[in-house]
Amino acid sequence: MTGLLSSSNFQWVLTSAVLLGMAAGMVGTMANLRKQGLMSDAISHAALPGVILAFLISGEKQLPVLITGAAISGLIAAFFIQSIKRTTRIKEDAAMGIILSVFFGGGIMLLSIANRVGGGSQSGLDRFIFGQAASMVRMDAYIMGALAVVVMLLIFVSFKEWKVVLFDPRHAKMMGIPVRLYSSLYTLLLVLVIVIGIQAVGVILMAAMLIIPAISSRYWTHSLFTVFVLSAVFGGVSGGIGTLISSSGSNLPTGPFIVVTSSLIFLLSLFFGTKKGLLFRGEKLHANRRYLKQGGDHK
Amino acid sequence: MSYAGWILLTGALVGISCGLTGVLLILRKMAMMADAISHTVLLGIVAAYLVSSSLDGGSMLIGAMLAGLLTAWLVQWFESSGINTDAAIGVVFTTLFSIGVILISTSVGNVHLDVNHALMGEISFIPWNVIELPLIGPVPSATLLLLIVTIIVALVILLFFKEWKITTFDPALAASLGFPVLLMHYVFMTLVSVTTVAAFDAVGAIMVVAMLITPAASANLWTDRLSHMFLLSALFGVASSSMGYVVAIWLNTSISGSMAFSTGLIFLISYFFAPKHGQIAKRVYKTNEI
Amino acid sequence: MKKLLLAVMLFVFGGIISGCADANETDSKKPLQVVATTSQIGDSVQQIGGENIEVTSLMGPGVDxxxxxxxxxDIQTLQNADIVFYNGLHLEGKMDEIFEQISATKPVLALGEAIPEEKLLKDPDNPGVVDPHIWFDINLWKESLDKAANELVKLMPEDEEEILSQKETYFTELDTLLEESNDQMESIDQQQRVLVTAHDAFGYFGRLFDTEVIGLQGLSTEDELGIRDIQDTIDLLVERNIPSVFIESSISDRSIQAVIQGSEESGQKVELGGELYSDAMGKEGTVEGTYIGMYKHNVKTIVDALKKEAE
Known part of the structure; x- marks a missing residue:
């Protein structure tokens, strides 16, 4: 085991998982505040047709090309979800379900064509569905590192603005903050984290990386800043522990272990969290409910 | 019946059973629960396999039903402890799915119970997997299962139509009138799980989500009446599955993928042309008003 | 059962009637429609059946x-087939069950299941699972092709002689292939004869030529690839001082690239030995698109890569 810990492949995977966990934790906090946790699930599924179209059109399996495709189709999906919600009586969750399944269905159609035309399986397109953390190398660690830094900078440099925008967009508008710019930036960050993350943990578990650390952290503090920091910590720790467990034996998938670790942290927070944990609730329950309503409701 | 006939029939049954359940899902604002259950079903199937060490329909159905109920119960419980619905759903289904994947890679080993199959399904093979029925002759087993489930869904919805209506549109009133709101919730979740499993075997998880949500959402744009919505949604489900089959033959590609994609085409048409809540109707209505 | 049979027959009939139109014009005998899953099966069976049969392989180059x-x-093709050959032993994943169902309506042969069980390789970690990549053992392959030829003869008794003589010719070619390959493989130092690939496809190849084989993933590309698997392989490369690893034409090269980069960090220079045809063959019409050409390509690539370093 000690030999494994000092090996470079393990360290690349560990570093990538920790950094991805941190980036996802922070962006997930924003998504959670906007009650858009499942948006990440929708976008990660919707990225599939973009990946495969990019492959079919360019004929290349270069990662930047595929990721660009994924990002474009993810952004289109996010836009569609918003417009369905805005222009029809259909609720956001149904809109997400529609876009998610229809885009993914289209992706499967294209994948079947790509596999037949040839080179589909060789280019490893299906790792965009299930992810494969074990084969990450130094470059992946660098990419995850850059991602984490970009996310951190964007959030903390204009933290005050984000705070108002996330909690009360109307008030933010009155204060003269370019809310639309921040909203687009938020969507962009979300899509970026997702498309970079899915090749590590896969389409389905990407949502977990974004959602779980973010809700766990809210059981420990009322300050938004600390929520962000804690989410990053929880995300990073889950990434690290998940990688450690999955390298203890052969044929163990990394992504699912990260998610299960993350869920355990969540359960601990739910019961023992000092702010809203079930054990510390007592008479504060009502005050907390009120806080939740204020905090969660952005309309 | 010919090969294409069986495929179309199977697709139509998926369309009807999902279309009917989907209407209630949409109106109860639980669309993403469909997504969640369709993924956690994997855990149910793996667990059923580990307990019974067989892959037959019966144990799979029970396992998946229990997994579906577990999902519904956990989400409900997290919600009541103050977590946003979407976050609660996100936590529950990704965790249960992960446990399923871990179990497959550690305990199930090389048995051909792969995640790939579970997610994509393989409707093309259904007509060959037949069982012999007295009087009728050979029937594809997946189609038979779907037929039974479709009948159950239709019966449960028809028999308790009034109850569904009131618990869906006004749960508070329903509770004050003495309707068993919570019981109805779990009955409904069981319905969703059963429909999901039956359709799942045929067309895979993603396709189930498409079939559950999209035709119902499209129907929601055409009418305000619950009974019409049920009919339209089932109709849209059937139409998109047949359309999907045609597209799949035309492009020579995955049938379940095309069927999911076709639900999107029907939604697109409804989005613009639905007489009640479509974009064009809305424009016309607005100009008339001026 | 009768109804389905009737349905299938009607379907096949439709195909035959439409197909017969041209056949009657040229007034030649319509070749037997043979469907094979992998192109390894397709090509070999075509060699044996010659002009009497028309082979369609479902899985083309680069397909896993x-x-x-x-x-x-594919479904249409399967329905119009007179006979279906597939590999079996779970190579085609979940398609196996379907072929069993089809066997009720038309002759279907699983080449892998035509071989006596004791000659097959078992997964050491999981004794219930059999290695399906039988085509890499030329002797086993001949044995199963023999069974395939018998099936063809059953359907075309009037062409028995022709088929059997074509089979003999092909088998002679295979014998030469085996000899040549053996000579070439033996030219590699015993110590150097280690084949590292992305998944465990070369078990029979290794047994045939006394070569150690290591696959990152298990017998199926569906198997999970863990960090431990990559690290174990790297450790072995370093320990045994193995200079080359190989990618496969039907699998992403990502895991092998991770091994190469990881070994480099550990101070072991590992090179990419080249691309092998494991589960799929080359493009139709090229040399690598035939079974023999594919085999020669693999042997040459392996020998070139493993011998180079020995110098």
Whole structure:
């Protein structure tokens, strides 16, 4: 085991998982505040047709090309979800379900064509569905590192603005903050984290990386800043522990272990969290409910 | 019946059973629960396999039903402890799915119970997997299962139509009138799980989500009446599955993928042309008003 | 059962009638429609059946049979087939069960299941699972092709002589292939004869030529690839001072690239030995698109890569 810990492949995977966990934790906090946790699930599924179209059109399996495709189709999906919600009586969750399944269905159609035309399986397109953390190398660690830094900078440099925008967009508008710019930036960050993350943990578990650390952290503090920091910590720790467990034996998938670790942290927070944990609730329950309503409701 | 006939029939049954359940899902604002259950079903199937060490329909159905109920119960419980619905759903289904994947890679080993199959399904093979029925002759087993489930869904919805209506549109009133709101919730979740499993075997998880949500959402744009919505949604489900089959033959590609994609085409048409809540109707209505 | 049979027959009939139109014009005998899953089977059976049969292989170049998804055309092809050959032993994943069902309506042969069980390799970690990549053992392959030829003869008794003589010719070629390959493989130092690939496809190849084989993933590309698997392989490369690893034409090269980079960090220079045809063959019409050409390509690539370093 000690030999494994000092090996470079393990360290690349560990570093990538920790950094991805941190980036996802922070962006997930924003998504959670906007009650858009499942948006990440929708976008990660919707990225599939973009990946495969990019492959079919360019004929290349270069990662930047595929990721660009994924990002474009993810952004289109996010836009569609918003417009369905805005222009029809259909609720956001149904809109997400529609876009998610229809885009993914289209992706499967294209994948079947790509596999037949040839080179589909060789280019490893299906790792965009299930992810494969074990084969990450130094470059992946660098990419995850850059991602984490970009996310951190964007959030903390204009933290005050984000705070108002996330909690009360109307008030933010009155204060003269370019809310639309921040909203687009938020969507962009979300899509970026997702498309970079899915090749590590896969389409389905990407949502977990974004959602779980973010809700766990809210059981420990009322300050938004600390929520962000804690989410990053929880995300990073889950990434690290998940990688450690999955390298203890052969044929163990990394992504699912990260998610299960993350869920355990969540359960601990739910019961023992000092702010809203079930054990510390007592008479504060009502005050907390009120806080939740204020905090969660952005309309 | 010919090969294409069986495929179309199977697709139509998926369309009807999902279309009917989907209407209630949409109106109860639980669309993403469909997504969640369709993924956690994997855990149910793996667990059923580990307990019974067989892959037959019966144990799979029970396992998946229990997994579906577990999902519904956990989400409900997290919600009541103050977590946003979407976050609660996100936590529950990704965790249960992960446990399923871990179990497959550690305990199930090389048995051909792969995640790939579970997610994509393989409707093309259904007509060959037949069982012999007295009087009728050979029937594809997946189609038979779907037929039974479709009948159950239709019966449960028809028999308790009034109850569904009131618990869906006004749960508070329903509770004050003495309707068993919570019981109805779990009955409904069981319905969703059963429909999901039956359709799942045929067309895979993603396709189930498409079939559950999209035709119902499209129907929601055409009418305000619950009974019409049920009919339209089932109709849209059937139409998109047949359309999907045609597209799949035309492009020579995955049938379940095309069927999911076709639900999107029907939604697109409804989005613009639905007489009640479509974009064009809305424009016309607005100009008339001026 | 009768109804389905009737349905299938009607379907096949439709195909025959439409197909017969041209056949009657040229007034020649319509070749037997043979469907094979992998192109290894397709090519070999074609060599034996010659002009009496028309072979369609469902899985083309670069296609991974473990994760293959059938398309609508495949279904049509299967329905119009007079006989179906597949590999079996779970190579085609979930398609296996379907072939069992089809066997009720038309002759279907699983080449892998035609071989006596004691000659097959078992997964050491999981004794219940059999290695399906039988075509890499030329002797086993001949044995199963023999069974395939018998099936063809059953359907075309009037062409028995022709088929059997074509089979003999082909088998002679295979014998030469085996000898040549053996000579070439033996030219590699015993110590150097280690084949590292992305998944465990070369078990029979290794047994045949006394070569150690290591696959990152298990017998199926569906198997999970863990960090431990990559690290174990790297450790072995370093320990045994193995200079080359190989990618496969039907699998992403990502895991092998991770091994190469990881070994480099550990101070062991590992090179990419080249691309092998494991579960799929080359493009139709090229040399690598035939079974023999594919085999020669693999042997040459392996010998070139493993011998180079020995110097």
């Amino acid at each position: 049979p473990h994760t293959y998804q059938a398309t609508q055309n």
